Structure formats: C-alpha cells, structure tokens
Amino acid sequence: MPGFILTLLAVPFPARSVLMNPLRGEAGPYLGTMGVWASAGTYLPDTTYAWSIRIGGLLELFRTSGLSLSIYGANELVAGPESKIRFQPLALYWEEGAVLSWGLKGNAAQIGFTHRCKHDLDRDERTLIFSSVHAGAIWRPFHARVHRYVIWLDDPTDRITGLVWSWETGMKLRPEWSWGPYLNADLKLDGYRWAAYADARAEAGLFVKGAGATLCFFVEYERMHDPGIYREIDEPGIFQVGLRATDGRVIF
C-alpha cells in the first residue's frame, strides 16, 4: 500500500524502532487517526545499561487532498542495574514534532520538525537538546531520512553543538501474515563539524497480530557512537530482549 512513512529510527531517537504512517489510518478531514506504541526490554548481560522502556504516539490533525499533518511524541527511559530491583533510572530521551506527509507515485515522502532532549534522572550528568528539520522518503520495505540540526544544547560537554546533519536509512521486512518472523535493520550517520560517526541497529523477532494491536517479541542489537548518557563517549554495543506493542496500523 503506497503511503507516507514518518521514519523515526537510529540512536538516540526514542522512536527509532517503529515507523509511523498516518495515511494507513482512517481518512480525516480532521482528527481522523491516532496511533500508539510501547516497548519494554532488558539489556543482557547488563553492564551500564539494564533496561529500555519506550513509548510514543501520533495524532493526525488534518488530512486534505492526500496531504496529512500530524503531531507526535515519544520518549525512552534507560535504566541501570544498580539497585535492589535492578532498575535504577538513568536518563530519559524525549522527542516531539510535527510532520507533513504526502504520496509520491507509490512511494512516500514527509517533511517535518522534531524537538529532542535528553535529561538525567535523580542525578545531573549531561543535558542535551538536538532538534532538527528533516525530510524523508520510503520505498517499502526501505526508508530514509535526512536531518539538519537547528537547535542544540549540551551541558556541560558542548560536544553535540557540533552536530550538523544526520542521515538515516533502514528496512523492515515482515510478511503480511497474522503471525510470523520479522527483521528490521537501521543505520544512522551523524555528521559533526570535525567528523562523521555511525550508529547501527538490527532487530529480529516474532510478531502476532490482533484486530486492535500487534505484539512483537524481539531481540535487538545496537551499536551507538554517543548515546549522550555520560560525559565521556562510551560507544556501547548493547543487546536487548523485549516486547513491543503497536496499534499495528498507523504505527508498526
């Protein structure tokens, strides 16, 4: 089905594990579609990171003549293992934005703006803001998006203020069955004023689709250059096992 994809992927964007396509929902003209997703996973074996909890949603405000305007938000909580219940909240990423989507000869295109920030929980390590204007496209099962950063803050390291652009690309392979295996893979290049760095992510699992939601059991591997949690660049390679629920329609 041709349509628009809001590509949200790659580290450290909190909605990197899902795609959002408001045009897969009910037609407008206003408030026609809403979507939601959430995931919870544990990193094995835990070192610095032990948990990742992600949640997000989308609301289509207007749709007219094939043009869709939506707002969306997402957040990711990262927790460490240093507590009695092996869950010590470390950091929280937020993003919220607006996207304009339209069809393009069977492909999909979107432009938008996303404001992102990262904050610490119960401590003061490093605060980030990295907001971008972006343009993306999809040739299912592939998707891509480019960013130009326009607002920055990095307290106290100042490193992210050198981030100029990002380029994301990926693919999602999933059969049109009620259950079965699936595979996602994403790559992100971050262009700083002095060099470019790569983040990579791969996810595989099993999905089961109901009338109102889709549930995925997944294993995920991520290699990040700078997740922004610590003042030093720690370049983690982390393996996650988790569950994710999506509405299976607008967000998948």
Place this chain on the structure above:
Amino acid sequence: MNPLLYEAEDGHLRASGIWASAGVYPGNRELSFSIRMGGFLELVRWEGKSVSITASSEVLASAPGGLISFDPLGIRWEEGLLIAGPAGQGFWQAGFLHSCKHDVDTIRRILVGTRLVGGMLYGHARAFAHLYIYARDYPKAREGKLLWSFEGGSSWKTKGNEGLSADAGLRLYGYRDGLGLDARASAGGFTAGTGAWLVGFVEYERVHDAGLYASPAGANLFQVGLATFGPVEAF
C-alpha cells in the same frame, strides 16, 4: 480507561487506546507545565471480561525563560495490569499498579508505590480503593508510610461530536501518621473526529503533597491545556 467500552469479540489484542495532554499553569514560573501521556493494551478478552496492561506518565516543568523556557523538574510513571468485567449497568476493575516519581537533572525526592486496586465504573461515576503493598519515600521525607487511598469521582459530557465536558474527583490518602486529601475539577469543550477526541480544558487541582521537593508540600494548581483521546470508541 475502560477497554470494555470498545466493542470487540473475544480474542487477543482486540483493543488499545491512548491519551495525552499538554497544559500550562498560568502565572506560575516555578511549576509551569504539565505533560501527561498514557495508554492501555487489552491482552485478552473472554466472556465479557478483559485483561489489559496500562501505563501513563506526567512531566512537570518550570519556565526559567530563554530560548526554550521549559526546564523539567520531575516525572511520574505508573504502569499496571487490570482485569475488568461487567457489573449490572456498570463495570468492575481490579488489578495492581506500580508508580514512581523521579527528579530530572537533580535529586531531591524519590517516591515509589505498588498497590492493589479495585473499584467500579457506573455511568458517570467511579470509585476505587487502593491498598499499598510497597511504598518508599527517599530520603524518607515523610515519616508516616502510605498505606491506602480511596478515590471517587464523576465525569460528564454532552452528546454528539462537539460539546462540553466536565470531570471532578476526590482522593483520600491514609498514612500511618495521618490523612491527606487531593481534589481535582476540570471543564472544557471537545470536538471529535473519526479517530480521536480533542479537548480544550481548564483544571484546578489541590494536592496535599506534590512530591516535587525535598519536603512534603501541598500545591494549588490551575491549568489550561489541550488533551486528546483515541480511538473514539475506547473513551
């Protein structure tokens, strides 16, 4: 949140819903913004009963000025599992909820509570009792441990796709060394599309302990905001 408002046949993963709101506290630079978000996913439904998982969060922020006058102060989370079923003209719900509050970019006070919950939804009215099986207040800002709470309230809205809505509720907290009372009232206007509700609201809250600062402190909060709920059938 009541998944049984969403008509569906028996089976798994039949219903999900989401809500979100963003509001400002006018004239309050110390506590200036509230952003709330939540949802539910019905895991299974059989013979009119439903098992769902739920989650919600609230970010509270101040307005320090500058380019982005939004400085997060604290965040609350709540997640749990609820079973629901019909009860006459209404519904019963029972389950457990785990909630916590953490500070953002500092540490002042951490609150954690795990509780069993049971209650009724009947027409416009609701009532729930909460029994805390675990409560933590770090660094022990309040000596008396939270034991239970009881909440009751009512919501109302006009029929049709546009109109007015109102909601009011009370919640009584029982500590080992005393009681606390919270009250909340909101009113607004709504419009509905085919997929979501949008509500413009004003809200007044009186809380006995906002939990934001190192010592327990009450607050009177007046909020103006926008909220959205969807899908339409689930709320």
